[in-house]
Amino acid sequence: MKPHIKEILIGLVIGLAANMAGTYLYIFFFSKLSLESTLEAALESDFLGSLIALGAILNLIVFFILLKKNQNYRARGVVLATVIAALAILISKFF
Template sequence: MIKKDVIIGMLVGLIANSIGLYFTATLLRQGDDFITVIKAASEEGFLGKLISLGAILNLIAFFVFIKKRQDYRARGVLLITVFIAVLTFVIKLF
């Protein structure tokens, strides 16, 4: 049961981050499609920052789970957020 809740939290974290990344890219684009914005961000070196901004929705999901006393799901969201932080650090290095 605990493992299932952590996995659900991780899935919610990934989905929230993906939606946040899409919304962030939508705000930045000026008539371009999503893929073009991601390619331009990668070429210009701010893809890590874009992904980090997308992780803001993880904060909302985390606090919703904490408020509902679903601590293991909140732990899953937190694990994905840490993974995203490490990923952005690696992207910044290369």
């Protein structure tokens, strides 16, 4: 595997993990319900896309940290993870 592809995949994993962590942190701090209850309520009331979008805010911080460290390929992976999150939001809104 080419070295830059490996770095992009590492960035993708970092971005997906940051998105999940951001979503969890938002639920932990701003929801009175448990994680499972909040996700079920969000799915029922068509709010899941908004939760994913709020979790993706953490990707912005990770992206700039990676750029500051001159890890451009990993930063590209984080952007790819953000695009995947946007596609997930699009799918959750229309289907």
